[in-house]
Amino acid sequence: MILTLNQVTKKFGDKVAVNDMNLELNEGVYGILGANGSGKTTLMRMLATVMHPTSGQLLLDGKDIFQLDDAYRDLVGYLPQQVGLYKNFTAEKFLLYIAALKGLGKEQAKQKVDQMLRWVGLEAHRREKVGKFSGGMKQRVGIAQALLNDPKILIVDEPTAGLDPKERIRFRNLMSSIAANRIVVLSTHIVSDLEYIAREIVIMKDGQLIKKGNPQKLLARLDGKVWLVTISDAQLAFYQEQYKVGNIIRRENGIEIRVISDEKPQRAAIVAAPNLEDLYLYYFD
C-alpha cells in the first residue's frame, strides 16, 4: 500500500495552506511536525477526503482517492483535531453509533466496540457519559472510534494535545502497537511524542515540506551542534539574542542553557546529544 501526494496545493482565497507537497507514505508511523498554522490539519483533512486539494493529486496505489470514494474511505480511520463527541452518550453508545455510521452490522459492531473499549482501557467506564470524561479519556474514545473499522490508513491530528504525561505515554504505546501493516499519519507539535514511534518525520513550515527523514538520521544532522552552557543571569539576554536557545535550567552555580550552534558558544560549553526538540528549534526558530 502506498499513499502518494503529487504536487498537492490547498488555498483558502489568497492563503496557501499547503504548498506543492510531494510525499510518499508506506506502512508505518509518520509524524507530521510543524508550528501552528503550518498546514498540518489541512493536509490531514485532504488525506481523510474531508477536503479537496486546489490542485495536485492524492493517490492510493496510483488511484485518485476521491475517485476511489467509499472504497478508499472504508480503509480510513480519522481522528480530527477537534472531535465532536456526543457528550450525553455513554462511551459504549457513542461507539455503537459510530460503528453503525461506518456500516458495521449489529453483532460485528458489538464485538468491535467491546474490543476497542478494552484496547483503550475504558471498559470500566463504558456506561459513563463521555461528557464527564477527562481529556485523555475523551481522546481514547476518539481513537477507538477511528479504529472501529480496522482502518489500514489511520489519520490522527494532534492526538496528544491536552493529555497529561501518563496518558501521553499510554497513547504512544497504543500507536506503536497498532502501527504494523498500517499507514499511520500523526500530527503534533509535541516532538517527544514522535521520538520513539515515528518511522519518518515530516517537517512542515508555511505549508511546505521542509524536511523528511527518519528521526535518527535527522538527529544525526545536529551532532556536535547542541551545547550545554552555564551562564549568569546577566548573560541570558545576550545568548538568546545570538543563538537558538532551548531549555533553560536554573542551577546553583548559574543558569544552564541548551544552545544550538555550529560553533562552540563558549570555552566551557559541553556538547550534548541532540533530541527532537533541538531539531524543531533548529528548523523553526
Ligand SMILES: Nc1ncnc2c1ncn2[C@@H]1O[C@H](COP(=O)(O)OP(=O)(O)OP(=O)(O)O)[C@@H](O)[C@H]1O
Ligand atoms: N477553512 C479555512 N479557511 C481559511 N483559512 C484556513 C482554513 N483552514 C486553515 N486555514 C489557514 O491555513 C493555514 C494552515 O492551517 P492548518 O489548520 O492546516 O494549520 P495547522 O498546522 O494544523 O495548525 P495548528 O498547529 O494550529 O493546528 C493557517 O494559516 C490557517 O489560518
Ligand SMILES: [Mg+2]
Ligand atoms: Mg492543526
